[in-house]
Amino acid sequence: MTSRPLFSGSRAFGVCRHLAQTIGERVQGLESTITTKEYLCNQLKEHGLEKVHAQGFPVFTSRQKKAYVTFGNRTFEGLSFGLSGTTEREGITGPMAKYTSWSWNPTPDELDNFADKIVVLYTRDFSQEVVHDLIQAKVRGIIHVTYEPGIPIKLPMGFIYSGLNTGDFDLLPPIISINYRDGAKLLTNPRDVTIQADVTILQSESFNVIGEIPGRESDAIVLSAHYDSVPYSPGATDNAGGTAILLELARIFAQSTPRWTLRFVAFGSEECALQGSRYYCQSLADGLWESKLNLNFDVQGTRIGHLAVGILGGKRLRTRVNHAITHWNPKIQPGPTGGDNRIFAYYEIPAIHWWFGGGANFLLNHTIHDRLDMVAPQSLEFAGQASEVFIRELDTRRTLQFSIPQSLQKKNVESIKSITTEPDYV
Numbered sequence: 001m002t003s004r005p006l007f008s009g010s011r012a013f014g015v016c017r018h019l020a021q022t023i024g025e026r027v028q029g030l031e032s033t034i035t036t037k038e039y040l041c042n043q044l045k046e047h048g049l050e051k052v053h054a055q056g057f058p059v060f061t062s063r064q065k066k067a068y069v070t071f072g073n074r075t076f077e078g079l080s081f082g083l084s085g086t087t088e089r090e091g092i093t094g095p096m097a098k099y100t101s102w103s104w105n106p107t108p109d110e111l112d113n114f115a116d117k118i119v120v121l122y123t124r125d126f127s128q129e130v131v132h133d134l135i136q137a138k139v140r141g142i143i144h145v146t147y148e149p150g151i152p153i154k155l156p157m158g159f160i161y162s163g164l165n166t167g168d169f170d171l172l173p174p175i176i177s178i179n180y181r182d183g184a185k186l187l188t189n190p191r192d193v194t195i196q197a198d199v200t201i202l203q204s205e206s207f208n209v210i211g212e213i214p215g216r217e218s219d220a221i222v223l224s225a226h227y228d229s230v231p232y233s234p235g236a237t238d239n240a241g242g243t244a245i246l247l248e249l250a251r252i253f254a255q256s257t258p259r260w261t262l263r264f265v266a267f268g269s270e271e272c273a274l275q276g277s278r279y280y281c282q283s284l285a286d287g288l289w290e291s292k293l294n295l296n297f298d299v300q301g302t303r304i305g306h307l308a309v310g311i312l313g314g315k316r317l318r319t320r321v322n323h324a325i326t327h328w329n330p331k332i333q334p335g336p337t338g339g340d341n342r343i344f345a346y347y348e349i350p351a352i353h354w355w356f357g358g359g360a361n362f363l364l365n366h367t368i369h370d371r372l373d374m375v376a377p378q379s380l381e382f383a384g385q386a387s388e389v390f391i392r393e394l395d396t397r398r399t400l401q402f403s404i405p406q407s408l409q410k411k412n413v414e415s416i417k418s419i420t421t422e423p424d425y426v
């Protein structure tokens, strides 16, 4: 057991640079997925991990070009969501209907009124459920207004998931995100509106990259981070930063034999309904029981922020984390927060979401501004060293048995359902 942390922020930053800058946007199932997968496999092998391999799984992905919204004589540029509908070149025109509440809670009458209209909304909780309701209401198109003034166009979720399992995308209306300023103009002038979206959906493959440091015991801690990004974003903090922390932890722990087996997984396709972690957990099925705890790094490295930890586990786990890393003054909160960790919890494996929080992160996420210049090696080192110390602390314990309180599990299942109506992969 080393007393001084070995985690190097500058090494982690190098990985982050490679992912966010050299490779750039890492949308599931496109060419960058292959490049990234190979890079991650090589890194894990170089660090001396065992059983390094890439686990492939089928996904749908899309190539999309810029999207436009025209009303009167104005045209606004927007972004279309991955796996959303496409239009003919001249676009589609229809009467506009607006929904101007921050939360999604429409009355049946409101929903009826949306039929055959182009719906403009700026709900903060723009989710799979919202899209599902709007499809049921037979809308002609959806325009999502980015809800914070002063930030670029944002895709609250990178992809829209409805119909994914069946591959039936014909039902999907075009869905476009525009910025707040343009949205405000649109919302104060309801009239006929035209939207143009150019989205090509393709069947493809995504990968989870897996490696292992065998411990003296077979009980395992699964360390994870997703490496994919939403369309248009280099995903520097979400989540090249988390992947960089994952690789740096692999490097430093491979230098010794830990008590608990450490399994490292870089997930693909988190940004599309957590598909990578869902596939991973389901493919392991019974083998998952060796996994006693998941530590998931998602959203890391922003220049400003603080260490935040979301826990899908009971009081004992919370106390353990708090005790190990008080020095870092973490904000500890009960889950569900984060992404892939929620799938582990769904399978009854207590899970921790480890992130670097603060207002800036929230604004950057899923925008074109989530670039490397927003990342600092010090931030990666701060969160990375805290996690290193926590893992070493677990290594001194005789058991990895934690549990998830039922009330928390219930909330977790609800939260997964807002992302995907089918938590199991198939």
Ligand SMILES: [Zn+2]
Pocket: 226, 238, 239, 270, 298, 299, 339
């Ligand atoms: Zn993320």
